[in-house]
Amino acid sequence: MTAVEERPAAEIGSARRRKEDQRLITGRTRWTDNITPQGTLHLRFVRSPFAHARIAGIDTEAARQAPGVVGVFTGRDIGEGKLSMFTVWTVTPDQKAPQHPPIAVDTVNFAGEAVAAVVARSAAEAVDAAELVDVDYEELPPVLDMAAALADGADLVHPDLGSNLSAHFVLDSAEAGSGADAKQAIEDARSSEDHVVVERTFRQQRLVPAFMEPRSIVVDPTGEQVTMWSATQVPHVSRVALSLITGVSESKLRVIAPDVGGGFGGKLQVPREEAALLVLAQKLGRPLKWTETRSECFLSCHHGRDQVQRITVSAKRDGTVTALHADLLADMGAYLCLVTPGIPILGAFMFGGIYKFPAYRFECRNVFTTKTPTDAYRGAGRPEATFAVERIMDELAAELGMEPLELREKNWIKHEEFPYTTSAGLEFDSGNYEAATAKAKELFGYDALRAEQGRRREANDPVQLGIGISTFTEMCGLAPSRVLGALNYAAGGWENASVRMLPTGKVEVVTGTSPHGQGHETAWSQIVADRLGVPFEDIEILHGDTQVSPKGLDTYGSRSLVVGGIAVTKAADKVIEKAKVIAAHMLEANPDDLEFGGGRFTVRGTDKGVSIAETAFAAFSAHDLPDGVEASLDSDATFDPESFSYPHGTHLCAVEVDTETGMVTIRSYVSVDDVGKVINPVIVEGQVHGGVAQGIAQALYEEAVYDESGTLVTGSFVDYLMPSAPDLPSLVADRTETPSTTNDLGVKGVGEAGTIASTPAVVNAVIDAVRPFGINDIEMPCTPHRVWSALQGRRPEAPAVPQSEQSTAMTQEGQS
Amino acid sequence: MTRITVSVDGTSYTDDVEPRTLLVHHLRERLGKTGTVVGCDTSNCGACTVHLDGRSVKSCTMLAVQADGHEVTTIEGLAQDGELHPMQKAFHEHHGLQCGYCTPGMIMQSIDLLVEHPDPSEEDVRMGLEGNLCRCTGYQNIVKAVRAAATGGASQ
Numbered sequence: 001m002t003a004v005e006e007r008p009a010a011e012i013g014s015a016r017r018r019k020e021d022q023r024l025i026t027g028r029t030r031w032t033d034n035i036t037p038q039g040t041l042h043l044r045f046v047r048s049p050f051a052h053a054r055i056a057g058i059d060t061e062a063a064r065q066a067p068g069v070v071g072v073f074t075g076r077d078i079g080e081g082k083l084s085m086f087t088v089w090t091v092t093p094d095q096k097a098p099q100h101p102p103i104a105v106d107t108v109n110f111a112g113e114a115v116a117a118v119v120a121r122s123a124a125e126a127v128d129a130a131e132l133v134d135v136d137y138e139e140l141p142p143v144l145d146m147a148a149a150l151a152d153g154a155d156l157v158h159p160d161l162g163s164n165l166s167a168h169f170v171l172d173s174a175e176a177g178s179g180a181d182a183k184q185a186i187e188d189a190r191s192s193e194d195h196v197v198v199e200r201t202f203r204q205q206r207l208v209p210a211f212m213e214p215r216s217i218v219v220d221p222t223g224e225q226v227t228m229w230s231a232t233q234v235p236h237v238s239r240v241a242l243s244l245i246t247g248v249s250e251s252k253l254r255v256i257a258p259d260v261g262g263g264f265g266g267k268l269q270v271p272r273e274e275a276a277l278l279v280l281a282q283k284l285g286r287p288l289k290w291t292e293t294r295s296e297c298f299l300s301c302h303h304g305r306d307q308v309q310r311i312t313v314s315a316k317r318d319g320t321v322t323a324l325h326a327d328l329l330a331d332m333g334a335y336l337c338l339v340t341p342g343i344p345i346l347g348a349f350m351f352g353g354i355y356k357f358p359a360y361r362f363e364c365r366n367v368f369t370t371k372t373p374t375d376a377y378r379g380a381g382r383p384e385a386t387f388a389v390e391r392i393m394d395e396l397a398a399e400l401g402m403e404p405l406e407l408r409e410k411n412w413i414k415h416e417e418f419p420y421t422t423s424a425g426l427e428f429d430s431g432n433y434e435a436a437t438a439k440a441k442e443l444f445g446y447d448a449l450r451a452e453q454g455r456r457r458e459a460n461d462p463v464q465l466g467i468g469i470s471t472f473t474e475m476c477g478l479a480p481s482r483v484l485g486a487l488n489y490a491a492g493g494w495e496n497a498s499v500r501m502l503p504t505g506k507v508e509v510v511t512g513t514s515p516h517g518q519g520h521e522t523a524w525s526q527i528v529a530d531r532l533g534v535p536f537e538d539i540e541i542l543h544g545d546t547q548v549s550p551k552g553l554d555t556y557g558s559r560s561l562v563v564g565g566i567a568v569t570k571a572a573d574k575v576i577e578k579a580k581v582i583a584a585h586m587l588e589a590n591p592d593d594l595e596f597g598g599g600r601f602t603v604r605g606t607d608k609g610v611s612i613a614e615t616a617f618a619a620f621s622a623h624d625l626p627d628g629v630e631a632s633l634d635s636d637a638t639f640d641p642e643s644f645s646y647p648h649g650t651h652l653c654a655v656e657v658d659t660e661t662g663m664v665t666i667r668s669y670v671s672v673d674d675v676g677k678v679i680n681p682v683i684v685e686g687q688v689h690g691g692v693a694q695g696i697a698q699a700l701y702e703e704a705v706y707d708e709s710g711t712l713v714t715g716s717f718v719d720y721l722m723p724s725a726p727d728l729p730s731l732v733a734d735r736t737e738t739p740s741t742t743n744d745l746g747v748k749g750v751g752e753a754g755t756i757a758s759t760p761a762v763v764n765a766v767i768d769a770v771r772p773f774g775i776n777d778i779e780m781p782c783t784p785h786r787v788w789s790a791l792q793g794r795r796p797e798a799p800a801v802p803q804s805e806q807s808t809a810m811t812q813e814g815q816s
Numbered sequence: 817m818t819r820i821t822v823s824v825d826g827t828s829y830t831d832d833v834e835p836r837t838l839l840v841h842h843l844r845e846r847l848g849k850t851g852t853v854v855g856c857d858t859s860n861c862g863a864c865t866v867h868l869d870g871r872s873v874k875s876c877t878m879l880a881v882q883a884d885g886h887e888v889t890t891i892e893g894l895a896q897d898g899e900l901h902p903m904q905k906a907f908h909e910h911h912g913l914q915c916g917y918c919t920p921g922m923i924m925q926s927i928d929l930l931v932e933h934p935d936p937s938e939e940d941v942r943m944g945l946e947g948n949l950c951r952c953t954g955y956q957n958i959v960k961a962v963r964a965a966a967t968g969g970a971s972q
Binding site: 017018020021022023024025026027028029031033034124210211212213214259260261262264293294295516517518519682683685686689690691692693694716717718722724725726728730731 | 834836844849850851853854855856857892894900904907908909911915916920923939942943945946948949950953955956957958959
């Protein structure tokens, strides 16, 4: 355990406005699509309209003859059709993984998979010519339903694998020795009058990440090194992976993520398109560029979520939980991309939430279908887990007739019980669920809203009030390399930083994280300003280019601050140690007699001192350095945490459900998050706002829908309902602050918390509103049609409504 | 090819364009005005919003030839003599942007919104921005920024 260091903090905790903004609000941006080296050729992919088909032939002749066309390529032109993308995560030793070519070779396995690439002098000419590529498809049966895909005799996505089951992962607390036997406990509860068992099947619908900047890739092969600009979250990961996939020497490949317009996990990918462009640009010897259309993005960028969750919970009649069993089907889609099979496994440890389940079992079957592959989307595995446990706690409360908050409190880990090891085997370092919940209840006006709900139920109000609760935690900050190794994840989870003192006293900080909207330039500057005692404005944060920032593992999983930010502090501390030796020499003092604070070294007990800037210049001029001391203060550090970080919080949502139309309106939303110490409260609040918005979107609006032939019918912003401003409420976002004990800034991740917490809060509120009608689940998104359909033919069961009011209500309904 | 003359951010440009060229592509690819961006292909997202003769328009919904003889203002032309437009300042001050991709369109639309609603309610702002999508902010700080800008004279 690390104690949080107490240091003067002028910058840390202050509501600094972001350094990043100036360029972004004036249009002086460097999105990948803004980069077009002289002589650039433009690529357009030809994509399959069929979900599953054999490619019988591709006639490219007409396209080759079209104006401006330089070349037309098929899957066989990329490494003779033998290259394969890979996944970094082998979740079980017998995991089945198909060949995954950058461009399809023999078969297409999802609608939107690329089958050819047309390269032309202009983007418009490439688009025109792509229309002329004539592909002869022989349709194969689509595989769309996960349960059906696992049945005997099911059509296979990849016949050579012999099954649509990629992996069956099991985490059982009895087998792991971290708890009791969950299956047995549930069986025992079934036959005990003192226990209850509640089972539900929840659907985690498929979502589209829908970052605002469409993906774009430019590859310039004309230098000694091949340079790739890409709208990616993971330039470092891409460089390693692409060199392994294509055989380009890692030392000859430079990957740059310039300004990147959002990711949300959607750009945590080494996409097929990067491999294709890298190979083809070298073949052509010219810069090559591809920018996707939004429709293309919907089809070919990975999707998120898509699970069927069978959740069983057992409890004593007094509400004490005894076991949880989560049994999942997770849709991989057609291929295993970078982290695809591991996404549900990131939730494997979290289905118990904040509760003390003595017995725990998680199992997940990863299933191939002929749909767009899935992979990370904000929260990645943990929203799914949090949704399941927070929904089932409400169901259990209803079964027991208990107040849902009281049931939670009875079972959650008390603040004095930290650190606490869960039956899933994780050690939660810190938290205070009581404090966050108390604050949320007060801000929300919980008791008053409950009273109003009672009145409206009694009055049989056609607009019912529902209150939804989510008392969540999450594991974030990917993370400990040893843990990732134990899970057969191919890479580590460390992060690197270097701090360079320039002769004029300015500071360059190189970080291995790769921000795309998070504000690292501001937050890292705040950290370093306090650490080194230099002005915020004098610090420059460099990132997102494997040549500038040669070591790093990029940005995802709420890891940047808790891993990368800590690496920055450690590099800064090394600078101070090196500067101290030079300062002592300059002051003709013993280094042990020096104190450092406010950017100055002073001799203890005197007013003699030098600034860190002066030591930097002394190191630069190097005229008079102590013997054996190098002429540089620059330092780098790599940090690998021993544990994850566990933000938590309580989110409360009040919705009004119009029982006549099914319309759900959020009336109020309160979030109290505990993300530990905060570097910049403005940035943290912004992360919560955006995170909650995405969680609400899953609850009420968004769903990727396929038709029976495997065509994505929500393939644009026309059909995929990403919320705009009128669709979302203003929320009250507050915090409690329980420092993490696993890093010396006391910080936890914040990027995903809002998304993880909010979806069950909203759905619980919707169900709470209509539970008197005998409804205990509505599949997400809870659209007016779904809510209305669930209500058809139902009347409130309880409380009993006086006859006169009931008849009035029925008359009104009849008239409406 | 059709010859057009368009004033963009105060400079007059005369070009031969393919009649099918969208205004946004003309701005970005011919004139190098890459501050204006493309976020979708169905005119839903509003990232490409610019002003045409002072009113907002999604520059992907019109052809370059339709802009012939008109004045276009993009995000790059808002600041005057190095002084940010009040709406730009408000987005910065109220953290109304994260990744910044929707921001050019959001700012241009917000300025237009204030023409009709000089002192907008929260609902006015939300309705006025309905055609502009943001994935980062949940819109809350954008709404805050626009309302703050209204009192700071951003409709000018």
